[in-house]
Amino acid sequence: MEASNNIRSDKEIKDLVEKWKGVEGNLIMILHTIQDEYGYIPRHVSFELQKLLDIPLARIYEVITFYNYFKLEPPGKHKISLCMGTACYLKGGVDILGELKSILHIEPGQTTKDGLFTIELVRCLGCCGLSPVMMIDGKIYGKLSQEKIPEILTHYIEAES
């Protein structure tokens, strides 16, 4: 399900590699650029990088999976960042996660089949007074309870249709 219009061409990947050529740790820098651009590391990019940088595929996969920042799947249209910081955790963050999981049928780090939502766990969004808190695409939802979740999600689902 790779959206072909926003994937760099092989030539563009080549230029990117050229920019970092000979720099130590260049694989990570290149992966960062790719991640920033697409929100994940498309599988075919690894094949290109293997050829251009002469780095084994297993090694590229090691680096991608070592850092939490790099994702292997395309992100959903809406990113749900659920806070698991101390305050939110104590005020029921786990219940909120349970509710999200039961509605969306995904685990943290995964994307729903329709590509609409991705759940990500974060540590403190800086508004502990509103705990438990989650953020969808930069919008903060505070003082959450399980009951409020369906309504919030429905808002995003309805906006699609």
Add this chain to the structure above:
Amino acid sequence: MGKKTCNVKINGTNCQAEEGINLVEACLQQGIIIPTLCYLKDLNESGACSVCLVEVKGAKTLLRACVTKVRDGMEIYTDTERIRRARKVVVELILANHPKDCLGCEKNQNCDLQRIAYELGIENIRYPKTRQKDFSIDNSSPSIIRDPNKCILCGRCIEVCSKIQEVNAIDFIKRGHAMQVSTFFDGGLGNSECTNCGQCVLVCPTGALAENNSIGEVWRVLDDKEQIVIVQTAPAIRAAIGEAFGFNTGVPTTGKLAASLRRLGFSKIFDTQFAADLTIIEEGSEFLTRLKNNDKIPTITSCSPGWIKFGETFFPGILDNISTCKSPQQMFGAIAKTYYAQKMNIDPRKIKIISVMPCTAKKFEALRPEINSAFSFWKDKLALSKKEYFPDVDYVLTTRELIRMIKEAGIDYANLADEGFDDPLGVSTGAATIFGASGGVMEAALRSAYFYLTGTELKDIELNAVRGLSGIKEASLEIAGKKIKVAVAHGLGNARKLMQQVARGESPYHFIEIMACPGGCIGGGGQPLPVNDEIRKLRIKALYQEDRSLAYRRSHQNPAVIKLYSEFLKKPNGHLSHKLLHTHYHKRQPVKI
């Protein structure tokens, strides 16, 4: 410039050690074995397992011996109460997440972790399991099974795969409790660059890596009295199998091997060496034709299936240079199910061919669809339907699997009277025996090529230049006024160097032998454990000793092979040879996309 020597004290005894070596080696020189699970000399010195803890005077903490270098004046203690306690904790922590089902494990009694746990006197594991979900087992490869639950993340397999073999099929992935050794996108070994060489299996300190076992299938066909079950054993088996039955390393037990196979119930005890002689005739003729036409030179040997997959994956541009000859295992299968079946008037559908190989990659090779030819040979003659399809080689056992079967059957291997192989496919020469050692195929080929080119026999047939454990060996030999330059590489990292030359068109050689495993087949991924250079040298010695003891030492003298040509194949590289004994190769993606 000589290396500086340091004065050190180990457990209170003054001694000397070369500056810069690590404490595992320094202690070993003084007769003290430090327990290690991840350490491999010159290859894996990462300190990952932390079992090798020692006390060094003045150091605040215990130090890991494998990553600590000797310094002048060092006082080292290896056997104190503090160390014993610490090592126990370390191993218990490793065991906390390790399955405890040793009984059925492939590595039972060959497992470093099991041995060290016993040696440290561990009875209870005081720590709870922290891994919440078990990893799935990778059974995507026909050769090797990978169970990440048994893996202790020592990194040995990764180092062998990347530094010795330069295949890089595996690496660590993820981190913390989710960390494991895996392939690109967890596709499994069977969908990766893995060449199935099994060198990772040899170094794995646990049962996380083991061969894909075929013992059950082989018992089943042996029990089926309708079947004619024929066994072939590779040269390298006889040099190593005795190790499992109390013989010293390097003592060939060929006669007992044949006797034990007969006790197991195989109908015919044949020898892959017969097919090795046949390979020399076919490959030799092919080489001489190419040499005459200056076509596809250098010619590269094709006996090692690990090497073939490596070539197909990393050097697709040089596939034409590889000899089209099938490996001896496959030549044997093809000849047994055609020539032998016809000669003995046996229905080929009833024949089952079991190979005993020192090799995990042979399991993969036997499944290559294009390598099978006996079925096509018989298809029209017997009006066979597609449903009746049979492969040339039915099952492949490693040396280790055969050892288990012999033990399971209660055969007293060590006390068996020596027996011989059966006629006609058990007849072989010394040239075939040395196939099992790096350089052996080259030496055997030159013994015969010399005869074909000059009409006289090569007098000094022991070519020391291509023997031994140096990574790349070269030699040149003047034959009929032409200087033939040859090279031999073992270990795929060494093969890569020679192949880069070939790919650039700069190879100075006419003929190149490649074996995937260091030392050749005697160090194959299916051989008895452990395998190290000392053991490789002794097994190689065993093969050269066998060669010297045989009446015929040149493949073209093999009377059974001569008969095979006069009765069946007619001539080397002829029409029937091409149908039955030759194959082709194809380019492979490193990973299935």
